[in-house]
Amino acid sequence: MSKANLLDRRQVVSALLANRKDLVAIGGLGASTNDITAAGDHARNFYLWGGMGGAAMIGLGLALAQPKLPVLVITGDGEMLMGMGSLATIGLQKPPNLSIAVLDNEAYGETGGQTSHTSAAADLVGVARACGIAESRAISTMAEVEAFAKAVHDVRAGPRFANVKIDSASVERILPTRDGAYIINRIRGDLGFQPI
Amino acid sequence: MHARADAADTAPTWPDDIFATLQRFDVRQVPYVPDAGHSKLIQRVLDSSTMHGIPLTTEEEGVALLAGAWTGGQRGVLLMQSSGVGNCINMLSLIPILRFPFLTLVTMRGEWGEFNPWQVPMGSTTQGVFELSGVKVLRASNAAEVLAVLEAAAAQAYNALTPTAVLLSQRLIGAKVFTK
Numbered sequence: 001m002s003k004a005n006l007l008d009r010r011q012v013v014s015a016l017l018a019n020r021k022d023l024v025a026i027g028g029l030g031a032s033t034n035d036i037t038a039a040g041d042h043a044r045n046f047y048l049w050g051g052m053g054g055a056a057m058i059g060l061g062l063a064l065a066q067p068k069l070p071v072l073v074i075t076g077d078g079e080m081l082m083g084m085g086s087l088a089t090i091g092l093q094k095p096p097n098l099s100i101a102v103l104d105n106e107a108y109g110e111t112g113g114q115t116s117h118t119s120a121a122a123d124l125v126g127v128a129r130a131c132g133i134a135e136s137r138a139i140s141t142m143a144e145v146e147a148f149a150k151a152v153h154d155v156r157a158g159p160r161f162a163n164v165k166i167d168s169a170s171v172e173r174i175l176p177t178r179d180g181a182y183i184i185n186r187i188r189g190d191l192g193f194q195p196i
Numbered sequence: 197m198h199a200r201a202d203a204a205d206t207a208p209t210w211p212d213d214i215f216a217t218l219q220r221f222d223v224r225q226v227p228y229v230p231d232a233g234h235s236k237l238i239q240r241v242l243d244s245s246t247m248h249g250i251p252l253t254t255e256e257e258g259v260a261l262l263a264g265a266w267t268g269g270q271r272g273v274l275l276m277q278s279s280g281v282g283n284c285i286n287m288l289s290l291i292p293i294l295r296f297p298f299l300t301l302v303t304m305r306g307e308w309g310e311f312n313p314w315q316v317p318m319g320s321t322t323q324g325v326f327e328l329s330g331v332k333v334l335r336a337s338n339a340a341e342v343l344a345v346l347e348a349a350a351a352q353a354y355n356a357l358t359p360t361a362v363l364l365s366q367r368l369i370g371a372k373v374f375t376k
Contacts, residue, residue, distance in 0.1 A: 026264075046267065051290045054260030061264025061272070064225060064248060069268075085253030086260075093250060180293035184267045193269050196297075196357060 006167040007142065009103050013074060014039045015142060016101060016149045021070075023152065024062060024187065028055040028075025030110040032103050036074060037176040043190040047176040047183055053082030056100055060090050063098035063159075066191065070097055070153050077104040077118045077163075084127060090159055091132025097155035100128075101148065105168040113168065128161035135160035210342040210368070211236035214301065215244075217346040218273055221354055223299075224248060225265040225272035227258035233303030233369040234275045255280035259287035259298070266296035271354055274300040278307075278322040278363075279315060288329040291359045298331070299353035300361045301346075308366035323363065331359040337367055 013035040017025060026046040027033030033047045046062075048055055059073035080087075080102045090098065106119035118124060128136040139145055139162050148162050177183060185195060214237050218226075226241045227250040228234060241249040252258050258274040265272045276284075281302060291298045305312075306319020323333050332352070336345040345362055352358040 024267075050293065051260060051263075051287050053256070054263070054287055054290065057257045057260035058264035058267070060250075061225060061261040061266075061270075062268040063264075064250075065265050065268025065270040083257070083260075086257050088253050089250065089257055180290070181295040184263070184294050184296065187267050188269065191269060196355070 005140075006105075006165050007140070007145070009035050009105070009166045010038055010171060011142065012101075012103065012145050012164055012166060015145045016072065016074060016152070017042075018149065020044075021153065023070040023072055024066070026055055026059050026062070026071070026073045026075075028052075028073070028079035030076050030079060031171075031173075032074050032076050032079070033176060034174050035103070038174040041176060043186050045176065045183075046187060047178075049178055049180070052079055053086075055079055056083050056086040056090060059098055059100065060086070060093060060095060063095040064093065067095070067097055068155060069191075070099070070155050071095075072152050073098070073100045075100070075102055076109070077102055077106060077116050077124065078108045078110075080124060081117055081122065087128050087131040087133060087161070091128070094132065094159055096158045098159045099148075099152040100159070100161045102161075102163045103166050104163050105166050107168050109168065109170065118163075124163045125161065128163075133159050133161045137162050139164040208236065208339060210336075210339045211240065213343040214346050215240040217343065217350055219244075219246065221350045222271055223273050223350075224270040225250060225261065226275060227252050227261045227272065228275035229255050229258075229277065229280050231275065231277045231303055233277065233364060234301070237301075238275065255283040256287035258300075259284055259290060262298060263290050263294050263296050266294075271297060272299075274298075276300060276302055278302055278304045279318045281322050281325055281361075282318050285325065285329060288331065292330050295357060297354045297357055298359040299350060300331075301364060302361055303364045303369055304366040306366070310366065319366075326361045331361050333361050333363060335363045335365060337365045339368060342368070
């Protein structure tokens with residue numbers, strides 16, 4: 001069941017990554033990782049297949065290690081809810097090059113579409129702001145998505161958080177590699193680090 | 197109000213040994229959940245110009261953070277207490293999958309003169325939980341061996357990509373005692 005006038009997840013992620021330059025993108029466990037893949041495989045894509053709740057913290061570790069690079073976490077509402085404390089950790093560190101975009105369909109799409117807390121009670125934008133991420137916004141139009149995509153490249157003005165309301169329709173699964181060591185070593189290689 | 201029986205007498209120097217070893221191995225990110233046993237080390241980290249201390253809301257955040265740090269080219273170490281190890285279990289699966297260097301230093305509760313029965317179950321299973329999760333366990337039981345144990349742990353974690361936990365025994369730290 002999809003509500004009217006909600007954004008298409010693939011269009012949102014394509015727009016976020018359209019002019020990515022040197023950006024590192026981290027997907028969340030589930031459909032957001034597939035969306036990143038659908039936008040085009042890239043040496044700086046971090047596909048998460050497990051460790052649910054960890055996407056934002058992986059982003060924080062990377063952002064702190066590479067302060068000149070824009071780091072963008074693109075995850076789902078279920079994954080973000082599981083790691084909600086990490087918003088407090090990020091709010092405390094305030095890494096200016098880290099951005100988080102939550103694709104919020106108010107449902108656990110991977111497990112049968114069960115309703116998530118964001119459908120009725122939880123306001124992730126409010127949580128992020130209350131955790132110290134001042135630049136937090138709710139997004140409901142593609143124009144806002146495109147503005148956010150541009151802002152992500154300003155590595156001195158973050159951290160920033162966006163909750164993007166998307167359609168809950170299922171889309172074709174486009175799966176990236178599941179080899180975790182390959183995924184992070186490919187990013188490391190692209191950043192100029194040698195294997196140990 | 198509470199005080200530490202052993203540690204209160206003289207300030208321990210083994211946290212300085214740990215700090216020096218971590219510096220030598222170029223550790224940059226130090227996520228931690230506040231803990232009395234680690235308090236001196238945490239202060240050294242926060243005062244350091246090369247290390248970045250990162251307080252967490254729960255320990256599992258630190259495992260994910262270190263995966264990101266390594267992807268971005270930095271080493272880290274996770275500081276926690278035995279009770280926090282249980283909070284990490286699913287996130288520990290990232291370590292063999294991503295094959296990043298993982299070192300954690302764990303102050304033990306529930307194993308030596310413990311006052312609080314609620315600390316005993318997790319303190320009793322800390323080593324087993326790590327081993328079932330694929331993390332090698334080394335232990336330091338007295339101040340004199342901390343330096344050698346840390347050196348060995350850091351070497352195998354960072355050079356041999358062998359996930360390693362160092363348990364800093366409750367005997368080393370001193371049992372927490374509660375007084376009125």
